Amino acid sequence: MALRCPKCKAGALKVVAALELGPDKRSDEVAFQVVACTACGFEGVAVYEESRRGALDDESWSHTAWAADDSAIAAARRLIASCWRPRYATCTCPAHARARGGVRGENIPELEGVDWETPLPIHFISSR
Ligand SMILES: [Zn+2]
Numbered sequence: 001m002a003l004r005c006p007k008c009k010a011g012a013l014k015v016v017a018a019l020e021l022g023p024d025k026r027s028d029e030v031a032f033q034v035v036a037c038t039a040c041g042f043e044g045v046a047v048y049e050e051s052r053r054g055a056l057d058d059e060s061w062s063h064t065a066w067a068a069d070d071s072a073i074a075a076a077r078r079l080i081a082s083c084w085r086p087r088y089a090t091c092t093c094p095a096h097a098r099a100r101g102g103v104r105g106e107n108i109p110e111l112e113g114v115d116w117e118t119p120l121p122i123h124f125i126s127s128r
């Protein structure tokens, strides 16, 4: 399934790193990600949420990216790489604990280079 780049709109956005965080107060699945577009070079951090409780606005999932500078991208990659089981949602390592405490960066001061004021919705491109 292709992801549409929020900047150039090409179906070339890739999730290059991800930390599965499991359920939180409003979603059943949350993942903190680093995304990159192979077409235009856009890089950002992203949060994917999936809810089966109807807590999100009009869909059962949301996927949002925020543009980030090089140091914030490097910090996010380091954070995810510091966990040896990033797909294990119940992991209790420091990286998981920090990301779980605030996927918008509240607990991750290294992510100050992220443009949190400007959420960029990510959409799937249907194969039809
Ligand atoms: Zn792009």
Ligand SMILES: [Zn+2]
Residues within 6 Å of the ligand: 083, 084, 085, 086, 091, 092, 093, 094, 095, 096
């Ligand atoms: Zn972990």
